[in-house]
Amino acid sequence: MIPYSRQVIEEDDIAAVEAVLRSDWITQGPAIARFEAAVTEYCGAQYGCAVNSATAGLHLACLAMGLQRGMRLWTSPITFVASANCARYCGASVDFVDIDPRTYCMSIESLTEKLADAEARGRLPDIIVAVDFAGQPCRWDRLAQLKARYGFGLIHDAAHSFGAEYHGKRVGSLGVADCTVFSFHPVKILTTGEGGMVVTDDPSLHEAVSMLRSHGITREPAAMERQDEGAWYYEQQALGYNYRMTDFSAALGASQLAKVDRFIAHRRKMAARYDVLLDGMEVERPWQSPDGVSSFHLYPILLKDSETRHHVFDHLRSVGIHVQVHYIPVHLQPDFMRSGFKRGDFPLAEAYYERTLSIPLHAALTDAEQDQVVEELKRALDEAG
Ligand SMILES: *Cc1c(COP(=O)(O)O)cnc(C)c1O
Numbered sequence: 001m002i003p004y005s006r007q008v009i010e011e012d013d014i015a016a017v018e019a020v021l022r023s024d025w026i027t028q029g030p031a032i033a034r035f036e037a038a039v040t041e042y043c044g045a046q047y048g049c050a051v052n053s054a055t056a057g058l059h060l061a062c063l064a065m066g067l068q069r070g071m072r073l074w075t076s077p078i079t080f081v082a083s084a085n086c087a088r089y090c091g092a093s094v095d096f097v098d099i100d101p102r103t104y105c106m107s108i109e110s111l112t113e114k115l116a117d118a119e120a121r122g123r124l125p126d127i128i129v130a131v132d133f134a135g136q137p138c139r140w141d142r143l144a145q146l147k148a149r150y151g152f153g154l155i156h157d158a159a160h161s162f163g164a165e166y167h168g169k170r171v172g173s174l175g176v177a178d179c180t181v182f183s184f185h186p187v188k189i190l191t192t193g194e195g196g197m198v199v200t201d202d203p204s205l206h207e208a209v210s211m212l213r214s215h216g217i218t219r220e221p222a223a224m225e226r227q228d229e230g231a232w233y234y235e236q237q238a239l240g241y242n243y244r245m246t247d248f249s250a251a252l253g254a255s256q257l258a259k260v261d262r263f264i265a266h267r268r269k270m271a272a273r274y275d276v277l278l279d280g281m282e283v284e285r286p287w288q289s290p291d292g293v294s295s296f297h298l299y300p301i302l303l304k305d306s307e308t309r310h311h312v313f314d315h316l317r318s319v320g321i322h323v324q325v326h327y328i329p330v331h332l333q334p335d336f337m338r339s340g341f342k343r344g345d346f347p348l349a350e351a352y353y354e355r356t357l358s359i360p361l362h363a364a365l366t367d368a369e370q371d372q373v374v375e376e377l378k379r380a381l382d383e384a385g
């Protein structure tokens with residue numbers, strides 16, 4: 001089987017996890033702080049808070065930024081459901097902004113229009129979650145201008161784009177979003193099993209995220225509301241969660257991070273190789289903006305039409321090539337349609353969804369496997385006619 005993505009676990013990763021398992025700490029311990037420091041150093045952010053998934057990280061970022069009932073969050077319909085669900089965990093409402101037909105990220109033109117309209121109606125969003133789809137950065141210069149003009153909070157959902165660059169800066173150090181959230185799920189750029197991290201340059205957001213990660217409890221003497229009652233004393237100061245990462249996950253993450261440049265270089269090399277191999281075939285390759293460099297979490301191609309995509313998907317799956325579709329537009333999920341979204345609400349996202357297919361791309365994909373994917377894709381296209 002050739003998966004669309006997968007983890008790459010090597011002997012040194014296993015040794016790093018084993019060392020923690022043989023130590024005294026297996027839940028949140030010293031490896032967490034080391035991993036947080038290594039990630040912030042790599043991406044150029046001030047603070048990092050490791051959590052047990054990006055979904056948890058998005059929830060905590062929303063809470064730390066004050067999202068609550070009656071407020072509004074906007075995101076792209078072409079993303080994983082977690083980018084939108086974080087609003088609902090806080091009791092806030094979700095709306096979407098249609099996609100850019102070239103990058104499949106949130107369209108800046110649609111966002112600009114929708115913000116002007118929302119301002120006129122007194123319904124501006126409180127938070128926008130911008131997703132670097134497939135690993136390609138959004139137009140962060142334009143998002144910065146719109147943030148300055150309208151004052152919304154901005155969360156960078158960087159689940160796809162660890163190690164990507166925008167105008168020469170690494171994701172995490174763009175200085176635009178209030179919080180940036182990474183995912184370390186096994187299909188993403190590096191893995192901790194389940195896991196994620198919230199990075200920020202704002203010390204008060206970092207403090208809030210860190211406290212909410214662990215039940216809303218603090219043990220910091222300087223932060224206490226009441227007088228210390230003894231060496232055992234701690235305070236719950238807000239309603240938090242248990243969103244902590246385990247120490248062995250963090251050790252795996254730190255070991256993976258040491259080689260993440262190799263993982264990303266391989267993804268970029270194989271994406272460039274697809275660009276060549278697919279040239280002349282009846283597929284649209286993913287356009288790359290000159291403003292950034294993708295980390296290529298995905299390589300989404302567009303087929304001629306919905307029927308062709310269906311046929312190609314089924315053929316590739318039948319020969320052991322585990323292609324995937326990213327994504328079913330979030331507003332078309334039954335649980336979202338129940339709150340009033342309809343087919344036709346975001347036509348570019350819906351048209352993209354009908355034709356898209358993510359073909360295999362990961363840090364251990366071989367030339368021979370890639371050749372096989374392209375050969376089977378050709379066969380399926382010939383059959384589809
Ligand atoms: C994977 C993903 C998430 C959620 O990540 P988890 O770590 O699995 O919770 C959020 N947003 C996007 C865009 C993703 O692809």
